[in-house]
Amino acid sequence: MKNHWSEYWSQGYITSFGEAFKMNYQGEIKFLWQGFSRTLDKHSKVLDVGTGNGAVIELIQAVSEHECVGIDLAKINNEVTKQINGHFISHVSAEKMPFKNEEFDAVISQFALEYSDVDLSLSETHRILKPEGKLHLVCHHKSSIIVKPNRQILEAGYAVKEHVLADLKGLVNVLMNNEPTSLYIEKIEKFISSFQSLEKVSLEATNFPAFYRFIIKNKNIDFDEAYKLFESELELLLLRLNELKKAAENTEKLLQKIRITQLFSEIAFKEIRDESNNLIAVVISAEK
Structure with missing residues (x-):
């Protein structure tokens, strides 16, 4: 996971949603974190696990x-x-943190701890929290408006890889050699038309239809290089969405571990919903 997220954060995004939040999180997520901040004593020491570019801080x-x-x-x-009031450390895993025992008043995390080995990360979190220190997590949920559409995109991406990527490569080869394209175009068009209206949105999100239209309309390009770029971007998309899917599934395990390990007390679980009552994420909170 480390390498592609390093590339992502290098582009200057403040949140994990790219262009969707050009500044920072708003609405329910913003209110939640600022409300939690006010429950802490002044000058508390707070650790943000999986901070990215520091949006929550x-x-x-x-x-x-x-x-x-x-x-x-x-x-x-x-x-x-450097514009944010905090100290930031790269290349640190949640499973092995370089901090003293009982160093922090609160450990927080948003869309991050559920990506980790929760057995190890919870043990580490407990170790570095002060007595009565607070744990506050915002996690993905498999039924959220973030995860559900991305699961559908993941399925569409696998369909592209398994059923039509070879035909796309064949089309690229005949275009490079100025040979007839009708056989491959027929196969690709049939594949695209097999998707129903809602499924087409997911297929478009893989960029396959857009790339196909691009190479058909543009004759003076390096077809082989363009195909390699699309193929690598598709693999990255599948990797990222697989991680998201597994993280959302891991949230339930994370909550169960917090409940059964007896490391934490005052355990609470709630949902974050938008103004249309769509599930955004879930909040898990506890005390040491």
Whole structure:
């Protein structure tokens, strides 16, 4: 996971949703973190696990003066985080954190801890929390409006890879050699038309139809190089969405571990929903 997230954060995004949130999280997520920040004592020491480029710390510090530390397995973009009141450390895993026992008043995480080995990361979290320290997590859920459409895109991506990628490569080869294209075009068009209206949205999100239209309309390009770029981007998409799917499934395991390990008390679970009552994520909170 580390390498492709390093590339992502290097592009300067503040959140994990790219162009969808050009500034920072708004709405329910913003209110949740700023509300949690106000429950902490002034100048509390807070660790953000899987901080990315520091979005959650930025939200918290807008209403507080805590001592915030952000860690991430990926490389953090210092050009972004230097504008945020916090200390940021790259290439640190949730399973093995370089901090003293009972160092933090709170450990927080958004869309991150569920990607880890939860047995190890929960043990580490417990170790570095002070007595009565707070654990506050925002996690993906398999039924959320974030995960459900991405699962459908993942299925469409696998369909492309398994059923039509070879035909796309064949089309590229005949285009390079100025040979007839009708056989491959017929196969690809049949594949695209097999998707129903809702499925077509997921297929478009793989960029396969757009790439197919691009190479048909543009004759003066390096077809082989263009195909290699599309193929690598498809593999990256499948990797990222597979991680998301597994993380969402891991959230239930994470909650169960918190409940049965007896490391934490005051355990609470709630849903975050938007104004249309769509499930965005779930919140897990506890105390040491």
